[in-house]
Amino acid sequence: MQPKSTRYLIFFQYLGSKYSGVMKAPAHQAVEGVQNHLENAVKRLKPLNEVSLSISSRTDTGVHALCNSAHLDLVRKADKPPFTEKVLTEALNFFLKPEPIRITKAYRVPNDFHARYLATSRTYVYRMATRISHHSEMPITEKDLCWALQNMELDINAMKEASSLLTGTHDFSTFRALSSDAPFKNPVKTMELVQIQPGLSFSQRHFHRDIQYWELSFKSRSFLYRQVRRMTGALVAVGQGKLSVRHIQELLDARDSLAYPQNLAAPSRGLFLTNVEYKDSDLVPSTQD
Template identity: 75%
Template sequence: MIENMQQATARYLIFFQYAGTKYSGVMKAPAHQAVEGVQNHLENAVRKLKPVHEVSVVISSRTDSGVHALCNSAHVDIQRRGGKPPLLEQNLIEALNFHLKAEPIRITRAYRVQSDFHARFRALSRTYVYRFASGLRHHTEMPVTEADLCWALHDTTLNISAMKEAAALLLGTHNFSTFRALNSETPFKNPVKTLELAQLGPGDSFSQRHFHRDIQFWELTFKSRSFLYKQVRRMTGALVAVGQGRLLVRQIQELLDAQDSLAFPYNLTAPAHGLFLTNIEYRYEDLVPYMPN
């Protein structure tokens, strides 16, 4: 009987996307908090499948209030009642999306994985894209399709070559203490990270093609195994400041060398609404079709 129960419990890796504007972040908010997190809604959707055990969705990558995701991931264990076999992946996707349909949250993929798989610790890399726009005289010029999805830089001409030069300084393995904000986890997080990608390029925007051709959309792409709290938003803010002439390229190196969160210039962190988590990479072997023993 115990063996049958264990076989009926399935662990799934799910990939999901969301518009983060209305949420407190991806992580679950406590019951007394009025604004919920994405995790609250994911767990409520799983509960509506009536599993045997209490639901716990383990999120791989934290995002703050206002930050969006085209690809976040999590794992969850589901044991169906009445000895029913585990759900097929596509059936799980459709069932969860049915219960999430009132929210700007969608399950995009699901894989049945081994029982010891961990969505957070098995991730090989995470990629973030920060979107911003230049060439606006006023924030009201931002197309409605970009509301809460892009940082509008007013009356700004950017030195793109200087920004690219500064971004190159961030590549590789560094102590990124200056680029992390202080929070309860700060003393316990290793500030040494390896940044595999720090790339600036023009954004391919529907809005630019069809609404305001004089507005230039840009994307900053960052890839690393993991990031510190607000690291991407601080790096973005500093690079934009270089483009605006408010910081010199050499000052990016000086900020890295300082290794002190308090050395980061006041009020330079990029706002949350331009940031997207776009990819989480796993080993191919973790995503191959699950074959129970």
């Protein structure tokens, strides 16, 4: 009997501080990507096929994820049944123990399922902290997990007004960082959500009570390269009085990546991918799989 291939969708989270990003790094590169560790864990399951993960959502160096996703195929010996979702999750987490990477759940999906192209939305949250006079005042629990805005308050009302300009369908060319694939990607995106709210912190509740946390949330089916960090940087600049609300509209209207002010993009450490969504119907394997 010919061994059959089984496709799985896995959801996983990671702290991105020590990785080159989520995507696989080449062998000669000193710092590895999250995908390197995920694929090494899958290889320890001893599948018959070559291991290759298809990641749904790319994140850069220093960016974190509470929920990213990928699909993979596994072929076992003909006398062994496919892994159950629970066993696959537990086994991968066992092999990932040394790393700040965790599988949160797994689904057996149709053999034509694609983690990237079938995602209906992605949500990012950017975390910031204000009322800090020196970077050493940042709690140890927030190290590399938050952007500390020193010696300043933010005009939250102005930021909310500016964020409303980014909501909806626009050409976001100005908010796209230049990359090798930039000319081939459609710059028109629909922002379902651009929202700023007070944030939460364990340390704030118990010790660092003077620090104020804020969270910027962005939801869309897809994003351009570094779009979230550039939108965040522009909104924070409005909150600081460095840009006006009108400037945000002018940046949108420019439709030119070079029109974006230099050194304005938010650093990677405060950015989290928090959700990747799919239609329930796409997650159900067919009886032929």
